[in-house]
Amino acid sequence: MSKDNQVLEELTSKEYEHGWTTNIETESAPKGLNEDIIRFISSKKNEPSWLLEWRLNAYRQWTKMKEPRWPNVTYPPINYQDVIYYSAPKQKVTPKGLDDVDPELIKTFEKLGISLTEQKRLTGVAVDAVIDSVSVATTFKETLAELGIIFCSFGEAVQKHPDLIKKYMGSVVPVTDNYFAALNSAVFTDGSFCYIPKGVRCPMELSTYFRINAANTGQFERTLIVADEGSYVSYLEGCTAPMRDENQLHAAVVEIYAMKDAQVKYSTVQNWYPGDKDGKGGIYNFVTKRGLCAGDGSKISWTQVETGSAITWKYPSCILKGDNSVGEFYSVAVTNNHQQADTGTKMIHIGKNTKSRIVSKGISAGYSQNSYRGQVHIMKRAENARNFSQCDSLLMGDKCGAHTFPYIDVENNSARIEHEATTSKIGEDQIFYCLQRGIDEESAVALIVNGYAKEVLNQLPMEFAVEAQKLLALTLEGSVG
Amino acid sequence: MLSIKNLQAKIDDKQILNGINLEIKPGEVHAIMGPNGSGKSTLASVLAGREEYEVTGGEVDFLGKDLLEMAPEERAREGVFLAFQYPVEIPGVSTINFMKTAVNQIREHRGQQALDAVSFLQMMKEKMKLVEIDQSLLNRALNEGFSGGEKKRNEIFQMAMLEPKLAILDETDSGLDIDALRIVSNGVNKLRSKNNAIIVVTHYQRLLNYIVPDYVHVLYKGKIVKSGTKELALELEAKGYDWIKDEVSVA
Numbered sequence: 001m002s003k004d005n006q007v008l009e010e011l012t013s014k015e016y017e018h019g020w021t022t023n024i025e026t027e028s029a030p031k032g033l034n035e036d037i038i039r040f041i042s043s044k045k046n047e048p049s050w051l052l053e054w055r056l057n058a059y060r061q062w063t064k065m066k067e068p069r070w071p072n073v074t075y076p077p078i079n080y081q082d083v084i085y086y087s088a089p090k091q092k093v094t095p096k097g098l099d100d101v102d103p104e105l106i107k108t109f110e111k112l113g114i115s116l117t118e119q120k121r122l123t124g125v126a127v128d129a130v131i132d133s134v135s136v137a138t139t140f141k142e143t144l145a146e147l148g149i150i151f152c153s154f155g156e157a158v159q160k161h162p163d164l165i166k167k168y169m170g171s172v173v174p175v176t177d178n179y180f181a182a183l184n185s186a187v188f189t190d191g192s193f194c195y196i197p198k199g200v201r202c203p204m205e206l207s208t209y210f211r212i213n214a215a216n217t218g219q220f221e222r223t224l225i226v227a228d229e230g231s232y233v234s235y236l237e238g239c240t241a242p243m244r245d246e247n248q249l250h251a252a253v254v255e256i257y258a259m260k261d262a263q264v265k266y267s268t269v270q271n272w273y274p275g276d277k278d279g280k281g282g283i284y285n286f287v288t289k290r291g292l293c294a295g296d297g298s299k300i301s302w303t304q305v306e307t308g309s310a311i312t313w314k315y316p317s318c319i320l321k322g323d324n325s326v327g328e329f330y331s332v333a334v335t336n337n338h339q340q341a342d343t344g345t346k347m348i349h350i351g352k353n354t355k356s357r358i359v360s361k362g363i364s365a366g367y368s369q370n371s372y373r374g375q376v377h378i379m380k381r382a383e384n385a386r387n388f389s390q391c392d393s394l395l396m397g398d399k400c401g402a403h404t405f406p407y408i409d410v411e412n413n414s415a416r417i418e419h420e421a422t423t424s425k426i427g428e429d430q431i432f433y434c435l436q437r438g439i440d441e442e443s444a445v446a447l448i449v450n451g452y453a454k455e456v457l458n459q460l461p462m463e464f465a466v467e468a469q470k471l472l473a474l475t476l477e478g479s480v481g
Numbered sequence: 482m483l484s485i486k487n488l489q490a491k492i493d494d495k496q497i498l499n500g501i502n503l504e505i506k507p508g509e510v511h512a513i514m515g516p517n518g519s520g521k522s523t524l525a526s527v528l529a530g531r532e533e534y535e536v537t538g539g540e541v542d543f544l545g546k547d548l549l550e551m552a553p554e555e556r557a558r559e560g561v562f563l564a565f566q567y568p569v570e571i572p573g574v575s576t577i578n579f580m581k582t583a584v585n586q587i588r589e590h591r592g593q594q595a596l597d598a599v600s601f602l603q604m605m606k607e608k609m610k611l612v613e614i615d616q617s618l619l620n621r622a623l624n625e626g627f628s629g630g631e632k633k634r635n636e637i638f639q640m641a642m643l644e645p646k647l648a649i650l651d652e653t654d655s656g657l658d659i660d661a662l663r664i665v666s667n668g669v670n671k672l673r674s675k676n677n678a679i680i681v682v683t684h685y686q687r688l689l690n691y692i693v694p695d696y697v698h699v700l701y702k703g704k705i706v707k708s709g710t711k712e713l714a715l716e717l718e719a720k721g722y723d724w725i726k727d728e729v730s731v732a
Contacts, residue, residue, distance in 0.1 A: 428532075435553040436556075436562075436563050436565075437557055437643065438554055447582060448571055451572055454573035
C-alpha cells in the first residue's frame, strides 16, 4: 500500500460530528404503513377531511407504483412496513410561543448551532426547527408577519391558511410524480410553509432545520414556498441525524411556486449521517425538489452542498413555464467511504427566452460512487431557450467512481445549449506544491477542494458558505490519493 | 547552513544521485549546472522532500537538523523554499489566499500569531514592489492561465513572502524572455542577504549574468565533478559540457 493510501485509510475514519441523540419522550405511531396509519397521522395533526382524502389517494397510488431502479446506486430492498411513520416529541401543552417549548428541544438545536431564542437577531436568519415529525418552533414570525410574510410549520399552515395549501400543495410535484413523492404525500408529517406577498423582498434569510432524532423513524417533511409577483426570498435548509446502525429513510418534497418576476433562492447544506466508514447505517435521502417558474420573468435558483447521507437520490429541478424565466442549479456533491450519490437537475424549458444554468461539482473519495444525472429539455414553443451546463468531477484515490449522465432533448431549433464536462484528480503535484510552502496535507486538500467548488460556494449566503467550506474539508479529511 | 554528505537517491529503480557533497554557508549563492539528465532537478526535489525520490544513502544537515528526517512541510517551515521549474495550477485558489494560508502556518510553527488581514495585505504590498508583480495577478487562481514569465515571477513573489533561509531555484530561467529574466533576477538579488543562501539550478550560464554566484558546481551522472567560481560558468558557456564529460571519463 502506498503512503498516500495509508493516510487515506487512517483519516477517513473521522467521526460524524452530529451523531448524538437527545433523550426526549416521544409519541410514535406503530411501525408499518396502511390506511389506518395515515388516518392516525392525519388525526394527530387535526387535519381537515380533504387533506386526509388527499393522503389516502396518494397512498393508494403509491401501492400501485414501483420503486425506481434506474439510479446508479445499490441498496438492499427497503421494508416499508418496518418504518415508523410518525414520531413526535411529547409536549404537555401545544407550544404557543417559545416559552412553552420543551427546554430539552431548545438545547438540542442549540447544540447544533441553531438558536431558537431570537436573541441572535444579528444573524438575520429566521428558523423553522423540525425534529422528527413535527416543527417545534419558528422564530421571527411576528417580524415577518408585519410584512405580510407567512413563515410557519406546514401543520400550522394547514390550520391557518388552508386555501393557500389547497391551491399550491401538489401543484409543482404532483402526488404521482414518483414513488417517493407519492409516499411523502401519503405520510408527510410536517415541514415548512412560506408565502411572500406581492412586491415584498423578504428582509432575512428563512431557514428550516431538520433533525431526525428517534430510531427506526422515517422523516417525511414537505416544504412549500409560494412567491407572489415581484417578491424575493432566500431560503436555507440544513439537516443532521444521530449515528445509528440501521438505515433511516428520508423522503421529502420541496415545492417552489414563483409568480411573475418573483425570485426564489433555495440553498441546502445536506449533512445527514452518512454511515460509518464501512458503510454501515446512514440516511437514505430520497428527495423530490422542484420549482415552477410559473410567471414571466421569474427566477428559481437551487444551490446545494451535499456531504451527508448513505445514499442520495435528488434532482432539484426547474420548470421554466413563464417567458424569460430563469432556472439555476449549483451543486457540490461530496461522497466518501461507501457513500453513493445520484444527483443532478432537470431544466424543463417551456416558455420563450428561458435560460438555465447548471454547475455541478462532484467530489468522490474512498470507495464512494458519485453520479451526476441531468436533463435539459427544450420544448417546442420555447423559442430562443438557452442552457449552459458544466459538470466537473474530482477524484481522490483510486477506489471511487465518478459518473455523468447528461440527457438533452431539444424540440426547438432556436435553442442554444452548451455542455462542458471535466474529470480531474487531486494531483500529488498540487499537494506537494502546498506542502513545500509549509501547508500541511489536510489544509492543502481543503484549499484545493474549496477552490474547485468555489463557483458553487460563492452562491451560498455568507453564514452558510463558511459552514459549507468547513464541512467539505471535514468530509474529505485526509482522503488524498 | 546546509551540509550535504555523500547524498544518494533513486526514483523507481533508477539511481540518479551518486554521492553529492556540498557545503553552503549563510550569504552564499551556489549555482548547480550540468547537462540534461545529470540529476540537477532531482537534487532540488530531494532537498525539498519529494516522496517519489528515495534517499538511498548519505546525510543532509540543515541548520543543525537532519533535513532528510523532516516532512516536506516541516522543511518549508524551517526555511527551505523551492521555486519550481513547473509551478502547478490550483484552480479557484488565489495566490493571495494560498500565501495567507502558507504564511500563517509557518508563523504558527514559529510560535508567532497569525497575521490579520490588514497586516497581511501590508506585507504583501511591500513584497509585490520588490518583485514587480501586479496585484491583479495575485487575485487570480494560482498559476491558472499564467504565462511562463508570470509563473516564475509568482514563485519569486512567494519566496519574498516566506523569507526562506535556503532558497532553491530550479531552472527558474527556463521559458523566460530577456525582460522576464531581468525582472525575476532583480527580485532574487533584492532578496539576497548575509543571512540566507541560494542554490541556483540552471542549464545555462545566461541566468548567472544576472544572479551572480559565489560558487559554481557541475553535476554529471549524479555527482559534482567540478567546482569553481563564476568563471567556470563562463567556460562552460564557451565550451559546452563535453569537455567535462571527457575529463570525467579519463579520470
